Amino acid sequence: MNPLGFAESLSLFVDVVQDKSFSAAARRRGLAASSVARQIDALEREMQVPLLTRSTRALALTEAGALLYERALKILHELMDTRSEVVALDGSVQGLLRVSCVPAFGRRHVAPHLPTLFDRYPALNVELELTERVVDPVAERFDLVIRIGDQPDSALVSRRIGSQRYVMCASPAYLRRHGTPRCMADLAQHRLIDRQHSTSVRGWRELAGIDWRQPPQVALESNDCD
CATH class of the missing domain: 1.10.10.10 (Winged helix-like DNA-binding domain superfamily/Winged helix DNA-binding domain)
Structure with missing residues (x-):
């Protein structure tokens, strides 16, 4: 071989x-x-x-x-680093960029920008993995990971690229049928849609200000925000 x-x-x-x-x-x-x-x-x-x-x-x-x-893993990392260093000598942007982020964010905020990126750097290739799991960028050889929510301390170099706001919402039909909650405690009596296996402050169970003395009534769980 x-x-x-x-x-x-x-x-x-x-x-x-x-x-x-x-x-x-x-x-x-x-x-x-x-x-x-x-x-x-x-x-x-x-x-x-x-x-x-x-x-x-x-x-x-x-x-x-x-x-x-x-x-x-070590050999492949060294090969990729060597290639990147050699390619960078002429100042051009080229090669493979491996990116991981959650599906909803990737569809809405990453994929739409790819045409502009490719127009600017035609020699660049992107491998975009849309997944809800928290990938290990070192072991899985990702150049860039986009995460949402509080991040644990680590040796990774991170930079905030934006902020987002979460709102509580319900369809008008649901509110007509089940009534409108007036305070946080009322949510315990309502049927909720939640994130499955939530690992950051993005789900009902992690929401501050609610005392879940009884488990919330989660009618639907999904690992995809959309």
Whole structure:
């Protein structure tokens, strides 16, 4: 296996481990799952050791696979950093920018600006992952993550790019049927729509000023704001 092919195989191996399946990694890359499986098989033959244990339910790393995954992350980071440094020598903006943010924000505030970005930097490619989960930008090789709400202390470099306001609202039909709450305590008697698995101050359960002595009546939960 030539060095370029080996680097590509390592990158694919990392995707499979992080996505926990051949099919998910294949969808990310626009490949067939069988093609991904063959490339991982070829990598195992090259390394002469099994890297993954397969079952009908999940993939699991072998001891050798865990070692390779740890080293592969470092190798791929160094490759990307080296490429970025070399490309930056001529002062142009080019290469792949990997971005992660929540779906609703990405659809409304990121995707609409991409045409202008590409007009300005035609040599730039963007990989935009819209997900509600909190990604690890280091382990998953993201250049930029956009998050909403209070952020935990970390070694990441962060910058506020904007603020947003949350409002309580209901449809007129709902209010005609169930009445209008007059104070925060009244919300305990109403059927609410909430964020599923909320991890920041964006859901009813995290809202300050409400004493939920009884669990709120959540009629619908969704992991997508829209």
